[in-house]
Amino acid sequence: MINLVPRKEIPLRLTLTTTAVAVGLTLLAGAGIFGILGYDPLAALYQFFIAPVSRGYQVADLFVKACPLIIIASGLVFSYRANVWNIGAEGQMILGALFSGYVALYWGGMPAPLLLPVMILAGVLGGLAWAMIPAILKTRFNTNEILVSLMLTYVAALFIDWTVRGPWRDPMSFGFPLTPMYPDAGLIPKVDLPVIGRLAQLHWGVVGALVLSLVAWFVLRRTMVGFQVKVMGDAPRAGRFAGFSPALVTVLVLAISGGAAGLAGMVEASANIGQLQPNISFGYGFTAIIVAFLARLNPLGVIIAGLVVALAEMGGDSAQIAMGIPKVVTGVFKGILLFMLLAGETFNRYHVELRLPGAAARAAAAKETGGA
Amino acid sequence: MLEDLILTVLMTSVPLVYAATGELVVERSGVLNLGVEGMMLMGAVAAFGVAMVSGSLVLGVMAGAIAGMLTASLFGILVLGFATNQVATGLALTIFGTGLSGLAGAPLIGKAIEGLPQISLPVLSDLPLVGKLVFSHDLLAYGAVAMVAVVAYFLKRSRAGLVLRAIGDNHDSAHALGYPVLGVRFAAVLFGGFMAGIGGAYLPLMLTPHWAEGMTAGRGWISLALVVFASWMPWRVLVGALIFGGITIMQLAGQAEGWTVPSQFLSMLPYLATIIVLVLISRNRDFALANSPACLGRAFRPGK
Numbered sequence: 115m116i117n118l119v120p121r122k123e124i125p126l127r128l129t130l131t132t133t134a135v136a137v138g139l140t141l142l143a144g145a146g147i148f149g150i151l152g153y154d155p156l157a158a159l160y161q162f163f164i165a166p167v168s169r170g171y172q173v174a175d176l177f178v179k180a181c182p183l184i185i186i187a188s189g190l191v192f193s194y195r196a197n198v199w200n201i202g203a204e205g206q207m208i209l210g211a212l213f214s215g216y217v218a219l220y221w222g223g224m225p226a227p228l229l230l231p232v233m234i235l236a237g238v239l240g241g242l243a244w245a246m247i248p249a250i251l252k253t254r255f256n257t258n259e260i261l262v263s264l265m266l267t268y269v270a271a272l273f274i275d276w277t278v279r280g281p282w283r284d285p286m287s288f289g290f291p292l293t294p295m296y297p298d299a300g301l302i303p304k305v306d307l308p309v310i311g312r313l314a315q316l317h318w319g320v321v322g323a324l325v326l327s328l329v330a331w332f333v334l335r336r337t338m339v340g341f342q343v344k345v346m347g348d349a350p351r352a353g354r355f356a357g358f359s360p361a362l363v364t365v366l367v368l369a370i371s372g373g374a375a376g377l378a379g380m381v382e383a384s385a386n387i388g389q390l391q392p393n394i395s396f397g398y399g400f401t402a403i404i405v406a407f408l409a410r411l412n413p414l415g416v417i418i419a420g421l422v423v424a425l426a427e428m429g430g431d432s433a434q435i436a437m438g439i440p441k442v443v444t445g446v447f448k449g450i451l452l453f454m455l456l457a458g459e460t461f462n463r464y465h466v467e468l469r470l471p472g473a474a475a476r477a478a479a480a481k482e483t484g485g486a
Numbered sequence: 487m488l489e490d491l492i493l494t495v496l497m498t499s500v501p502l503v504y505a506a507t508g509e510l511v512v513e514r515s516g517v518l519n520l521g522v523e524g525m526m527l528m529g530a531v532a533a534f535g536v537a538m539v540s541g542s543l544v545l546g547v548m549a550g551a552i553a554g555m556l557t558a559s560l561f562g563i564l565v566l567g568f569a570t571n572q573v574a575t576g577l578a579l580t581i582f583g584t585g586l587s588g589l590a591g592a593p594l595i596g597k598a599i600e601g602l603p604q605i606s607l608p609v610l611s612d613l614p615l616v617g618k619l620v621f622s623h624d625l626l627a628y629g630a631v632a633m634v635a636v637v638a639y640f641l642k643r644s645r646a647g648l649v650l651r652a653i654g655d656n657h658d659s660a661h662a663l664g665y666p667v668l669g670v671r672f673a674a675v676l677f678g679g680f681m682a683g684i685g686g687a688y689l690p691l692m693l694t695p696h697w698a699e700g701m702t703a704g705r706g707w708i709s710l711a712l713v714v715f716a717s718w719m720p721w722r723v724l725v726g727a728l729i730f731g732g733i734t735i736m737q738l739a740g741q742a743e744g745w746t747v748p749s750q751f752l753s754m755l756p757y758l759a760t761i762i763v764l765v766l767i768s769r770n771r772d773f774a775l776a777n778s779p780a781c782l783g784r785a786f787r788p789g790k
Contacts, residue, residue: 118569118787151589199573251761255769260520260573261711262764265757268704276750403577440592442699445585449524452578453564460568 118464129410132458137422140451147446153437161436162429162447172428174314178386180417180424182207182378182395184323186402187409187416188330189374193367195334195411197347200368202248202263203375204399205270206241210376211383212274213240215390218300219282219293226299233300233380241376242369244270249368253361259368267399275392282390293390302385319381326374330413343367375399401427404448407455423448491739496627497693499731501526501685503630505709506716506723507637508681513713514641515674516654516781520576521561523706524583525679529554529686531587531594534697538599547626547687554683555676557583562675566668569785584700594697599690626688631724633681638720650674654779657786667786682706704757711760715767718777726763733759 144162145155167173186203193200200206214237222229247266251257275291284294305316334340345353346363354360383394405423409415430444460466505522512519519525532553537546561579564570641647650670653660657667685705690697708730716722737752745752767773 147589194574201577247761251765255765256771257761257764257768258711258714261707261714262761264707265704265711265760268757269754272750272754276748279750280748400581404581407574440589442585442588442592445581446589447585449578449582449585452574452581453560456570456575456578457564457568460570464569466568 117467118460119467120464121462124462129462132461133408133410133455136451136454136458139454140447143450143454144443144447147443148439151439153439158433158437158439161433161439163425165432165436166425166428171314174316176421176424176428177320178315178317179428180420181317181320181323181385182382182398183402183405183424184327184416184420185378185381186371186375186399187405187420188323188327188413189371190402190406191330191409191411191413191416192334192340192343193371194406195347196343196363196367197350198252198364198367199260200245200248200263200371201260201403202245202265202267202399203371203402204395204397205263205267206244206372206375207379207382207395207399208267208270208274209240209244210237210379211240211390211394212277212379213237213243213376214380215282215293215296215383218296218384219390222297222300229297229299230302230384233384234377237376237380238373239376241379242373244376245368245372246365249365249372252368253364259364274390274394278390278392284389291392295389296384300384301388302381315386317385319385322381324417326377327413327416330416334413339366375402401448404452404455407452410459491735494738495728495731495735497731498734499727500627500630501688501693501705502709502712502727502730503634503723504685504688505682505706506712506727507630507634507720508678508685509709510713510716510718510720510723511637511641511650511681512674512678513782514654514718514779515650515671516657516779516784516786517565517671517675518572518576518783519558519561519565519579519675519678520573520710521557521579521583521706522678522682522709523702523704524580524587525554525557525682526583526686526689526702526706526709527587527700528557528583529683530689530701531591531697532683533687534599534690535590535594537691538594538597543599543691546691547684550687550691551680551683554679554681554686556679558675558679558682559672561679562672565785566672566675569787572783572785580706588699591697591699595699596696598696624692626684626692629684634720634724641720651779654781657781657784661786661788668788671786682709685709708756708760711764715763717767717773718779729763730756730759 141159141163145159148155148158167176186207190200190203214233217233217236218229221232224232244266245263248257248259248262251262252259278293279291282293284292286294302317302319304312305318305321306312334343342353342358342363343366345356346358346360350360353363378398379394382398383390387394401423402420405416405419408419408422426444426447430441433439433443434441505526509519509522529550533546533550536549537543540546557579560582561575564575565572639647641651649660649665652663653665653667653670661667686702689701689705694701712723712726712730715726733755737755740747740752741749
């Protein structure tokens with residue numbers, strides 16, 4: 115049997131070690147899967163984790179790929195820290211894209227410098243509004259936020275599908291389900307530095323994402339809001355005695371995580387696509403859940419975790435092209451990684467003792483002889 | 487026409503009945519497994535693959551059940567052995583199951599097999615009115631009702647069921663009385679996987695005779711909602727599943743009839759209905775929580 119004795123505090127070194135071990139074991143499991151499928155494990159791992167960044171400009175692309183993950187996970191950290199399980203970031207991201215897309219497509223005539231800020235605001239509002247549905251149902255009727263936020267993701271995906279095929283479709287799109295292109299002022303510009311010039315597809319949204327996770331770290335670590343979130347997650351009874359409102363915290367963390375997901379939808383559509391299409395997200399909202407856990411629910415860790423997971427996503431493409439490995443392998447990787455991380459979390463929080471049958475008796479006997 | 491419609495509704499609800507009944511037992515033991523979707527997908531792909539290779543639908547269903555149990559055992563080891571967070575582990579199981587089923591099913595895409603031979607009871611199914619509706623289903627459909635009956639009896643009337651419910655309501659007391667909390671919970675988790683696996687197997691074998699990535703389309707999550715709808719009472723699962731089956735078919739029928747509502751809005755119906763039902767049930771606290779297991783989702787550590 116496994117015996118778990120809680121630790122009083124968790125040293126940072128231990129967290130880093132267990133996380134590294136979890137990643138290592140995932141790679142090992144991955145190599146095993148490749149072997150079973152009949153591919154050369156080492157070559158497959160190379161295609162997955164090294165080939166995608168073997169050229170300089172690809173590193174910039176890695177950041178571009180990680181951008182929505184970092185933004186969404188920075189928000190999800192708040193939700194999960196408070197023990198509120200928003201798993202509908204995917205849907206909130208879609209709503210963010212829809213709201214900001216409406217601004218770009220129908221209010222594009224406003225003064226150019228205003229357009230992007232208004233789009234950002236609209237994107238955040240869209241995600242936030244979608245997240246308010248589970249928030250209100252949870253606080254008002256005690257309805258399970260996990261199921262509601264997930265169901266709303268299906269609804270959101272169907273809704274954007276209808277919009278881009280129906281009322282918002284570009285009449286010039288030759289029947290493709292696409293809206294018109296955003297006006298130029300509604301596109302997030304690429305990073306274009308004086309001496310270096312452009313860095314592949316790197317855009318200012320990436321910079322924004324990095325700043326956002328720093329802000330999230332500060333809020334969670336240094337402000338009263340962050341403190342309340344953490345207390346309501348770790349010790350809700352203590353929080354209530356301190357006069358914190360569980361309902362308020364629930365609404366707040368759903369607003370933060372929903373708003374962040376909406377922002378990610380705005381950034382993705384405006385910086386990478388430039389219009390709306392049925393698929394805005396490709397599962398970023400779900401992948402960001404893994405990013406948040408890989409980061410051990412720490413907003414600063416989200417940056418590294420986002421890059422690691424984005425690397426695996428890019429690796430999926432490169433392995434498919436180079437070796438014909440089905441891209442869904444990435445999903446298996448993600449699942450295994452999450453399992454390993456969760457098991458690692460147990461080693462963080464507890465001393466794990468393996469007790470074999472009869473071992474307890476032997477230990478007691480040893481103690482007795484030792485004491486005598 | 488109407489008969490066929492009702493028949494389709496019944497068939498659509500079968501996988502939900504299996505998955506939700508399994509999850510109900512898991513939750514009654516105090517464990518929340520959000521990985522139903524992943525277990526169903528694993529069951530579906532295993533069932534389809536084995537049925538296609540062996541040509542035997544019985545073997546297919548068995549493979550689905552075993553795949554569901556194996557997937558569930560991963561969850562059980564983590565949640566019970568390592569006391570991991572049940573919500574996060576369940577999510578991981580769904581992500582893992584979706585990925586692995588997609589990988590295993592990649593060579594199966596585009597292939598088709600025949601449905602289970604229906605057992606039509608010769609005389610009975612020719613009866614007017616009720617004949618076709620009651621007596622012309624596949625074995626699995628009857629099995630679903632039988633499983634609900636068995637589970638209802640087990641929980642309400644058997645000693646083992648009482649122990650399981652005691653563990654779900656207060657694992658510390660149950661442990662103090664000498665009941666094997668983790669063992670019973672692991673068995674419940676395996677049963678949940680078994681049922682989700684069969685529910686998943688029903689999809690490619692009976693409902694749509696092909697395999698598609700992510701073909702459960704949220705049925706696992708709807709099953710989780712059904713357990714809440716049923717307020718943890720087995721027979722109510724049957725009612726809930728029929729309602730959802732009806733809504734799903736209404737959407738398809740509406741598309742076929744050429745309703746002017748865009749198809750996307752019709753497709754939203756099952757998901758919206760789930761939300762509405764959850765709200766209606768949970769707003770009445772007494773009803774919603776009367777049978778809710780008190781230890782649901784809480785980790786148990788025997789050594790403390």
